[in-house]
Amino acid sequence: MLKAENSLGIIFFPAFDWAISPTHPEREERLLYTQDQLREEGLFDIEGIREYKPEVAETVDIERVHFCFPEAEAIATRSHYISAGGAIKAAELVMQGERDRAFALVRPPGHHAMKTVQGSRGFCAINIEAIMCEHIREKYGHKRIAIIDTDCHHGDGTQDVYWHDPDTLFISMHQDGRTLYPGTGFPKDAGGPKALGRTINIPLPPGTSDAGFMMVMEKIVMPILDDFKPDLIINSAGQDNHFTDPITNMNFSAQGYAALNSMLKPDIAVLEGGYAIQGALPYVNLGISLAMAGVDYSHVREPGWNPITLKEPDDVMKYIGMLCDSIPDIYFNPPKESNEGIINGNWSVRHRTIFYDTEGFTESQTESLLLCDECRGLLKVETQKENGPMGFGIEIPIGACDKCRNTGYSLLEEAQVKSKYRYMQMINRKDKEYMRYGF
Amino acid sequence: MLLLGIDVGGTHTDAVALGPDRIEAQVKVATNHDDLLSSIRNALGEIVRQTDPARIKQLNLSTTLSTNAIVEGKLEDVGVIVSAGPGLDPHSFMTCKDFHVIPGSLDHRGSETKQLNNLALEEAISSCRKSGVKVYAAVTKFSPRNPSHEKAIELAVGDNADFITLGHQITGRLNFPRRIATAFYNCAVWRIFNNFADAISGTLEEMGLGHIKVNILKADGGTMPLPLSRKVPVQSIFSGPAASVMGIIALCKITHDSIIYDIGGTTTDIAIFVGGTPLIEQEGINIGSYPTLVRALKVHSIGVGGDSAISILEGIVRVGPTRLGPSIAFGGKTPTLTDALIWKGSCDCGDIGKSKAGFAVFASKMDIDPEDLADKAIENAINKIHDSTRELVEEINQQPVYTIHELLENRRIVPRKIYMMGGPAKAMKMDIFRKFRLSTEVPENYDVANAIGAALTRTTTEIELFADTERGVMFIPSLGYRENVPRNYKLENAEKDAMNHLLAHLGEMSVAADGANALITSSSSFNMMNGSTTVGRNIRVKCQIKPGVVRTYS
């Protein structure tokens, strides 16, 4: 009988009764063959590997992270609540010590969901990793967390949620935004004024294969992690870098994904994208599960895998080598100023328009951070869905100073008096107070 | 018309003959482990003396033969030939020395991704032949989706085998390592079981009972006809606990979520009912060194029984899990749970005087008041049963589900009633009731409930149907059935086909079509896409004859 080196909990929730639409890549069938593969391999008979049911996240779990307009229940479907609940269950298994590691194999994904949410973007409505991380911090005290996003798309949502948080290291490796949705994620985007160097973007050229990814792991990710010394490592495990994925252009393999996880040793992995539902997902998910459990994965092979034809050309490797030389510096010698926002008095202000591709509307938003010497700073958001009502959000961060805290409450009061906003939300992480107003 | 039930247990072989409205005969004889047939013959002889043999219609038999052979390692050498393709290293599932891995693979939809290597296959067979192997197991990964590689192995083995088990014939459920182990065991006990089946038929002939239909009990709380059992002897393992559970169903009218205890000499078996139906283990039963795909009732055994020894360690009184011989009441030396129950006046069996005297001596040696010792021993036993039950119910309530509907509906098991059987059941009834505060019932005839259960258990079977409309095929692996279907084949067609094949299969086993107990246990249909066009549907339907009894009897 096989025995796992690290005990592993797998929260497998294929949501066989939910789809964005019948022909959408994010549909009922997506994890069907993964289930077949895991079952047929007898994965859950390996000593130390166990399957668990997800929890259902509560609205407060969502509203602790996101400014939701008009409200969480209107944006997130029940499947999103369960998907986030699956990630929370994974965290609980690890935090309670029941399992060494956990893998939430759930859908729908979440890494394109930003701090402010008015609808669905890139198949995501709420950010399940962020919801999980903030659940951990709320319940188990403050933790330094590293999120390594290995989805082929830039994790723009997660980047946005943690843009101002110096205690969360967010590293996203993805197909270069000049060639793929959402078109963002460049090295110059290194974090907000109070968290410079905590956002690391690694845009990889199309055609990057196992060697390129592993070079990035060795030369960028691991040295930064060694220095950051996180309490928890999370893998935002998107699997659309696979060479058969229908919506991307990379050449990563199941062996590569397994090797990456074997090196990264994440405490928790959460499934993100990945839409080659027959030729890749069953094998990649198996490879990641085995790698996390410390069980031999060397026999995992997807059909059509040919390391020689998949191998990246020399110029691609040379380009990646260049990235490897320059990107670590962003963490070790962060820029003095954020590349986004202007300073207005003691506020750092960003104006943005965000396109919700899944639903086809635009949100315009003004986000301001109160630059404070005592704490991470108070966050304020004014937002409007095109022609829709105005929303207002204010966040008092974990570890906020009294001044920021008090300013937060007076700004909220002022907003209420002005009655300029239809919806208002206060996230007070310091006192664990979460309030919303609106109609 | 009489229905016979025989349960060959560890200590006793119990037999009953059931008439339309009462038990017409019942016997208990000692089990002779070296000659199970003689125990059965003795029990049958007694039954036949008490009844009119011409009225006997059927014999349902639960036997430990296959179980013992596996547990004691008395297994015939098997040639195991597997092909796996990508995934876990198949050598991790090596069950015996003649284990051969042949290159070749199928994927999850049953498409061949690599041809079976005929040269390697020939070499494997000739190596098995050299070792003198006469029974073979052929198992390929994803064979329930496409049995062609297993069939190719069967063809190549040909005359070299007295018997061959093909993995997909065991069940349509997926689990390659378990399929290997199950096929291996099926071969390893095949000869011993078939010799036994011959002997049973011969014995019945001799006793003038050649006309009766014989069924063998399975662990899932059903039976299979003797001729079928000859091909799948592994299905007869662990049928003992199933007989007991079926007995409770026959003797009590169970409608709520309930807990069933069968308290024996060394163990207490715990089973859970949801509504009126016993729960089935999701994957299959574990036996010997390997988990299998043999369907079984979910029965959890703990080391607490009437003969469990009482011990005191660091001032804490414990019962079990060891058994150091019988109770003092039955000539043993160490006090047991039964002796504690006798001391408290709950139990009236064996030599009461001797039991009480021995119990008091032990208590004074341990420097504890005997009344206190008895109370604490019983409390410890009840607590163990209670805690294990709670864990089991919790485990069941935690079982994974795969749809939003199932998760949100959150059908939790909340036991409302307890049924108890086995030797100490009556004596422990009040203590169990006080602990759980749930209505607790011990049926009349609880001492032969297992044989009654065996007698009344109906034939069960489970099939799984797959259809892939892109390929235009529908297949039922365990029946070896395959047919072409049109592209517009739908879930409703599949459900209907599955039920028809299930009933037809029963017909082939000469079991009257049991439509009322046939039910679909799961069914799903997934659109398969290529780009943004629907190219077909992947349809999966499972149906079964629900485990149960032909009639209740109380």
Ligand SMILES: [Zn+2]
């Ligand atoms: Zn993606």
Ligand SMILES: [Zn+2]
């Ligand atoms: Zn401050």
Ligand SMILES: [Zn+2]
């Ligand atoms: Zn158990």
